[in-house]
Amino acid sequence: MNPGADAREWFEREVLGALPELLGTARRLAKNEADAEDLVAEAIAKAWTALGSLHDRASFRGWLFRILTNTYLSDCRSRAIRPPVESLGDDGEGAGGGEGEQFSIFERLHQPFLLWWGNQEREFFDRLLREDLEQAIDALPEIFRVIVVMADLEELSYQEIATALNIPIGTVRSRLARARSLLQRALWEHAIDAGLARPRSAPLASHRRNVHD
Amino acid sequence: MTERSRISCEQALRLLAEYLDGELSDLARHDVRHHLDTCRSCYSRAEFETRLRLEVTALARVPVPNQFEERVRTLIGHFESIPDPPPPTSADGH
Numbered sequence: 001m002n003p004g005a006d007a008r009e010w011f012e013r014e015v016l017g018a019l020p021e022l023l024g025t026a027r028r029l030a031k032n033e034a035d036a037e038d039l040v041a042e043a044i045a046k047a048w049t050a051l052g053s054l055h056d057r058a059s060f061r062g063w064l065f066r067i068l069t070n071t072y073l074s075d076c077r078s079r080a081i082r083p084p085v086e087s088l089g090d091d092g093e094g095a096g097g098g099e100g101e102q103f104s105i106f107e108r109l110h111q112p113f114l115l116w117w118g119n120q121e122r123e124f125f126d127r128l129l130r131e132d133l134e135q136a137i138d139a140l141p142e143i144f145r146v147i148v149v150m151a152d153l154e155e156l157s158y159q160e161i162a163t164a165l166n167i168p169i170g171t172v173r174s175r176l177a178r179a180r181s182l183l184q185r186a187l188w189e190h191a192i193d194a195g196l197a198r199p200r201s202a203p204l205a206s207h208r209r210n211v212h213d
Numbered sequence: 214m215t216e217r218s219r220i221s222c223e224q225a226l227r228l229l230a231e232y233l234d235g236e237l238s239d240l241a242r243h244d245v246r247h248h249l250d251t252c253r254s255c256y257s258r259a260e261f262e263t264r265l266r267l268e269v270t271a272l273a274r275v276p277v278p279n280q281f282e283e284r285v286r287t288l289i290g291h292f293e294s295i296p297d298p299p300p301p302t303s304a305d306g307h
Contacts, residue, residue: 008289012289015285015289016286019285020274020276020277023275023277023281027275037281041285044285105265125264125268130272133272148269152266153270153273154273157235157236184265187265
């Protein structure tokens with residue numbers, strides 16, 4: 001594609017249309033607003049320069065988001081922050097705690113022997129604020145935050161993530177599982193702090209871990 | 214109709230994340246789909262995980278501050294054209 005006057009109009013239209021998602025994604029990657037805006041601006045400038053390599057206007061948006069993510073990753077490298085492309089060996093057992101098990105909010109809400117008042121799943125979602133989600137994601141260790149953003153905000157395929165991060169697909173799978181487990185644990189803590197009604201143990205329960213007065 | 218061995222709850226739950234991510238092979242996806250259609254608690258789990266994912270995905274879109282939109286418009290306005298642009302038209306966009 002050879003950028004000319006009409007290409008600039010088209011480019012601007014497409015970019016402005018994607019701006020809410022570019023900025024939303026950038027905020028979760030960069031964690032603060034100023035850096036997020038700079039990241040988006042940088043990606044837009046790169047996209048313009050690279051427009052000749054785009055063969056099909058229809059794939060512009062996906063291509064633009066790839067540039068956004070790659071810009072973030074290479075900015076990390078140049079700032080000598082441990083880049084998300086590095087594997088932590090066992091995928092974060094150092095960073096996320098040594099637990100091998102997946103943390104599951106659903107399981108917590110459905111433990112046997114506990115009595116909840118009302119519909120516990122709805123209680124959970126009613127209390128789940130957008131800012132809780134934002135904070136929980138922002139608090140994730142870098143390599144887990146990046147992969148959750150790529151999978152769940154940008155909705156990239158495992159293969160696309162593997163290519164962008166230069167890791168095997170198996171690692172994408174396990175790292176993503178670990179990241180989501182950490183995220184669920186963080187959201188659970190937020191829910192408890194927000195006063196998610198704690199269940200009482202049923203009278204015949206053998207453990208009283210969740211009993212509160 | 215092909216007779217296929219059914220998968221257990223444990224197997225279905227192990228595959229659930231990949232299923233929801235759309236990353237399973239046709240066969241595996243069919244097996245999980247069938248299990249969810251016939252198992253109330255796994256179905257319930259899948260609904261919960263789906264809802265949670267939607268909440269996360271919704272973070273991807275934020276209101277754009279006016280100042281930032283202006284910054285982007287200005288940025289694009291200043292881009293240099295590549296040499297050999299198409300002939301100028303009357304509607305230049307500015």
